[in-house]
């Protein structure tokens with residue numbers, strides 16, 4: 079059965095899940111493998127050491143026994159910028175070519191080194207005619223190319239790439255009524271996706287994640303990163319420190335988490351001010367950083383809404399072959415790449431083009447770089463459900 083392998087590229091390792099019958103009504107998780115990678119191989123979701131990453135990818139296929147070389151992966155890191163923008167209503171190829179000019183000055187990144195996507199959400203009447211409100215996703219091209227190159231050089235082909243925020247939402251669309259927030263806490267960044275009826279409305283990437291907590295403990299106690307990581311995992315947020323050393327560790331951990339919670343709260347406030355009628359009603363947590371002991375309780379108190387862990391396996395048939403592979407322990411980490419295998423399959427041509435253009439941009443030719451197409455695959459277009467919901471939302475005359 080045709081399948082794809084969803085890759086989770088993390089600082090501490092690469093996790094891979096084979097999904098059979100992807101993009102259908104019965105996607106099946108059939109194989110899993112996880113390998114550790116040495117420090118410095120992957121940082122902030124990007125492959126930075128090609129050689130080591132290629133070795134790890136090949137090893138994954140050996141361990142996991144994957145029967146396909148097609149891969150999908152999600153992109154979300156400190157360099158990705160998502161903004162609400164209003165653009166002249168345009169469709170298809172015209173939209174693509176005009177996007178760069180339409181958003182000039184609207185996103186704080188160098189547009190010459192950006193891959194741009196626009197997810198239209200609704201039409202609005204303005205004095206200048208009908209315009210489209212939507213979400214612009216800007217990815218730094220040079221940051222993606224190293225990852226794309228490593229995957230292709232390992233002999234794998236890229237079936238789809240998407241902004242992780244959108245793939246998380248495909249995986250956990252929430253209820254058809256009300257407003258939900260998915261918060262994915264990674265190692266270096268935290269992605270917040272606010273959605274209504276499964277349609278993304280507002281996204282922020284906060285430049286802070288679980289590793290920032292570890293580093294604060296590392297500094298406060300003068301211990302190694304690995305020791306600080308262990309301390310953090312064992313300690314959690316339960317409190318009860320008695321020795322001066324423990325009090326120090328607990329204090330920096332709490333301060334760091336308080337900072338992250340403040341940023342999340344600010345994101346919610348920003349959303350609430352712009353959409354007073356649609357406050358966030360529940361929070362779904364994913365990402366390794368969300369495993370910090372006691373975090374769900376602390377977050378739900380701080381945000382004032384029910385907060386619980388997502389169940390990334392819910393939309394899938396789980397093959398009995400996965401028993402004893404250890405996949406359960408990585409559920410929260412592999413959520414984003416898994417979401418890429420759901421929903422209607424979008425033009426693989428676009429995906430390949432985006433990946434290729436990113437790879438080409440790595441070549442010295444400036445010409446090729448200039449020509450590189452500006453889309454990061456799937457996120458350019460909503461899935462069928464998203465499109466339908468967006469249409470319905472537009473019809474409903476939402477502001």
Ligand SMILES: Nc1ncnc2c1ncn2[C@@H]1O[C@H](COP(=O)(O)OP(=O)(O)OP(=O)(O)O)[C@@H](O)[C@H]1O
Pocket residue numbers: 087088089090121122123124154155263264265266267287288289290292307310311365366367368369370371410411
């Ligand atoms: N039990 C735990 N308690 C606290 N933190 C944990 C626990 N398990 C993992 N983490 C933290 O989760 C983070 C890694 O999560 P994840 O694998 O989702 O991130 P990543 O994909 O490497 O990061 P990024 O999304 O920034 O690229 C690390 O900061 C790690 O310390």
Ligand SMILES: [Mg+2]
Pocket residue numbers: 086087088264411
């Ligand atoms: Mg990850």
